[in-house]
Amino acid sequence: MSLKAAVQISRRISDIGREGWEACAANPDYRGNPFVAFDFLDIAEAAGCAVERAGWGPQHLSVEDASGTVAAVMPLYLKSHSQGEYVFDHAWADAYERAGGRYYPKLISAAPFTPVTGPRMLVRPDVDREAAWRILLGGALAVCERYDASSLHVNFPTHDEWSWIGGQGISLRQGQQYHWVNAGYSSFEDFLGALSSGRRKTIRRERRDAQAEVEILALTGAEITEDHWDAFFAFYMDTGSRKWGRPYLNRLFFSLLGERMADRVLLVMARRDGRWIAGALNLIGEDCLYGRNWGCVEDVPFLHFELCYYQAIEWAIGRGLARVEAGAQGQHKIARGYLPAPVYSAHYIADPRLRAPVEDFLERERAAVNDEMEWLADEYSPFRQE
CATH class of the missing domain: 3.40.630.30 (Gcn5-related N-acetyltransferase (GNAT))
Structure with a gap:
């Protein structure tokens, strides 16, 4: 299925429409994630929670196939703060400001107010996934440049998306949550x-x-x-x-x-x-x-x-x-059967002066997070040792 190279930007998800969005969100690879459903994202906008005046300015991306039908979408927001994200970049913002820069606005692809892993580049099942990802990511970077935004952040993507984005030269971050597995x-x-x-x-x-x-x-x-x-x-x-x-x-x-x-x-x-x-x-x-x-x-x-x-x-x-994901933070969850599980984010910093130190920090942080996850699982797991 051939795709148009240009992306379209919508200031409301309703401008893309339920049918087009759900054709992408219903991809069976996503296992029915409710936080990228049209209704959830539209509710956040209709209620006035994820809109410009709340610091979440929708800039949703869509890609059409040759027939003009929506083939891929990406939830995207222009943000004036770092609240409601659960991937913390306040120290980066402070460093950016101290260096004389302007950290806000920034762009973020995420489900608003939701620290749940899920697809961020949603592709219709009959469409070439990598081709669509390439167009969507290129479109997001173009929006970043258009608004002179300091950065583009993709929060809680799937592992496949995270790995692929890293292959495009964008910095990778890893965190941890606590999940119960059936x-x-x-x-x-x-x-x-x-x-x-x-x-x-x-x-x-x-x-x-x-x-x-x-x-x-x-x-x-x-x-x-x-x-x-x-x-x-x-x-x-x-x-x-x-x-x-x-x-x-x-x-x-x-x-x-x-x-x-x-x-x-x-x-x-x-x-x-x-x-x-x-x-x-x-x-x-x-x-x-x-x-x-x-x-x-x-x-x-x-x-x-x-x-x-x-x-x-x-x-x-x-x-x-198959599992219960109980949200962000809380080591007390381990004793209740919720064990450490990795979560991911990816970060493009427009200014190369900050990009290098952020990349160095993230490399060291990833190693520390992996070590902590292993230690917590070994030391505090409530499960019987075989």
């Missing part, structure tokens, strides 16, 4: 059987204490109502205000998510005496459950672990999902 477990008790006896006892006690005085519901699809979203938004705002100081999502975002993607949402809610007190939001992929946000208005021992980790594992086992 080893064919038939039940939560079966999973516990794979753990050391000490960890089994601890998890059983944590679950017993968390569930002692609360009712827990795992809701999806039409079971989720605006009442649930009202309660969850209060939890989200409380957590965001305490942890980050500036929550990224607004109330409309959650209503639109429930309206347009309810079948891809798992909302785990806890209530006491008829009052909602805590909740955890997950999105459902074809082979993965993605933990996203958590919050509470009452402190209950171990309820965070129950709603975010144990309920997610139990739900994933029940539906035969």
Whole structure:
């Protein structure tokens, strides 16, 4: 399938259109990743969360085939800050400014506010992948030059994309998260059987204490109502205000998510005496459950672990999902069965004076991250040693 060499830039994903975007996002290689679905990205824009005034100016790229049909797309944003990314470049921004440069605006290809690995250069299944990638990456670099942006960042791409981008001379970064992997477990008790006896006892006690005085519901699809979203938004705002100081999502975002993607949402809610007190939001992929946000208005021992980790594992086992990705950071997840897993990003720095020191830093950082992952898995794994 021949492609047009030029890319088109759209200031809203709706300008590309659902049909064209989904033809690329539905590629079976992507395993139904919900964060690159048309609806998720469009909801972020329609709610006013990923738009220019919020510092996320859409510059989405699309490539057409010879017939004029969308063949490949790339989510792309012109950013005026580094918030909501989960790949931290604040030190680079400081160094750029101290050297007399201007770090913002910068370009980023990512799913907004989402530290989840997924495709960033989405290609229709019948299209030559590398040819499309080459056009999309070239287009992104051209947009970077057009806006005199300091840099182009591709956050949480797939490993294949990451490796290929590195082959184009762009600097590579590696980080780590904590993921639970389903080893064919038939039940939560079966999973516990794979753990050391000490960890089994601890998890059983944590679950017993968390569930002692609360009712827990795992809701999806039409079971989720605006009442649930009202309660969850209060939890989200409380957590965001305490942890980050500036929550990224607004109330409309959650209503639109429930309206347009309810079948891809798992909302785990806890209530006491008829009052909602805590909740955890997950999105459902074809082979993965993605933990996203958590919050509470009452402190209950171990309820965070129950709603975010144990309920997610139990739900994933029940539906035969391959893994649970529980979000960024948190070594405490290891003791609950979530082991270190690599995540990736790629970074083009326009100014060669900063490019060289960044490349040197990233090379040393990659080695340190790999060493830490091996050490954590060896020293703290809760699984029985064979």
